[in-house]
Amino acid sequence: QLRLQESGPGLVKPSETLSLTCSVSGDSNSIRGFYWGWIRQPPGKGLEWIGTVYYNSGRTYYNPSLKSRVTISADTSKNQFSLKMGSVTAADTAVYYCARHEGTAIAPGFDSWGQGSLVTVSS
Amino acid sequence: QSALTQPPSASETPGQRVTISCSGSSSNIGSNYVYWYQQLPGTAPKLLIYRSNQRPSGVPDRFSGSKSGTSASLAISGLRSEDEADYYCAAWDDSLSGVVFGGGTKLTVL
Numbered sequence A: 001q002l003r004l005q006e007s008g009p010g011l012v013k014p015s016e017t018l019s020l021t022c023s024v025s026g027d028s029n030s031i032r033g034f035y036w037g038w039i040r041q042p043p044g045k046g047l048e049w050i051g052t053v054y055y056n057s058g059r060t061y062y063n064p065s066l067k068s069r070v071t072i073s074a075d076t077s078k079n080q081f082s083l084k085m086g087s088v089t090a091a092d093t094a095v096y097y098c099a100r101h102e103g104t105a106i107a108p109g110f111d112s113w114g115q116g117s118l119v120t121v122s123s
Numbered sequence B: 001q002s003a004l005t006q007p008p009s010a011s012e013t014p015g016q017r018v019t020i021s022c023s024g025s026s027s028n029i030g031s032n033y034v035y036w037y038q039q040l041p042g043t044a045p046k047l048l049i050y051r052s053n054q055r056p057s058g059v060p061d062r063f064s065g066s067k068s069g070t071s072a073s074l075a076i077s078g079l080r081s082e083d084e085a086d087y088y089c090a091a092w093d094d095s096l097s098g099v100v101f102g103g104g105t106k107l108t109v110l
Helices: none
Strands: A003-007 A018-025 A035-041 A048-054 A060-062 A070-075 A080-085 A094-101 A110-113 A117-121 B009-012 B018-023 B034-039 B046-049 B063-068 B071-076 B085-093 B098-101 B105-109
Touching: A003 A094, A018 A035, A018 A094, A018 A117, A035 A080, A048 A070, A048 A080, A048 A094, A048 B098, A060 A070, A080 A094, A110 B046, B009 B018, B018 B085, B018 B105, B034 B063, B046 B063, B071 B085
Parallel strands: B009 B105
Antiparallel strands: A003 A018, A018 A080, A035 A048, A035 A094, A048 A060, A070 A080, A094 A110, A094 A117, B018 B071, B034 B046, B034 B085, B063 B071, B085 B098, B085 B105
């Protein structure tokens, strides 16, 4: 069974960089060849796609509204995916989820999710 | 403001049928599949419908999805108290080259 676990600091200061890691465990056939995404949800608000990385090539896709501040990468040797978001403000306070895209395309069907990591931006 | 428009709330009594709408445009729903998620309080979203009308294994057939033009709907029949949750639609947007979500609909089972 696939398991996703987000990890990283729960508190980040304004203007600094938010860094999160998603560690994936399970059958290798359920990991390789898939697209892996980051989604966030501000407290009491809706879902926002941040971006996605393709396991096989490392190719990335970003939300245009966040692209200038975001870097997503994959460490296939560890089955880990990372998110870095720079110049954060209070508006970036949210629960950050990593998730797997269903199938072998970047369609917005996320069929496995981590439990989420709350990141608060505050001085 | 979300690219996909959902009603903020919906309500119905147990045993009844409720539909939740999701309105988009030609660049998202009009040309791509629609996906639906259920989010129970304090938990991660769960994929409910994929490719507009397909149910993942384990999702009851009380849940169904449909799409017509630039709009989509999620229908829940035989409503149960445990269906009380937030529901989100999502689609790929060709103009943005990215995933867009609806703002979510809070379903209350009266």
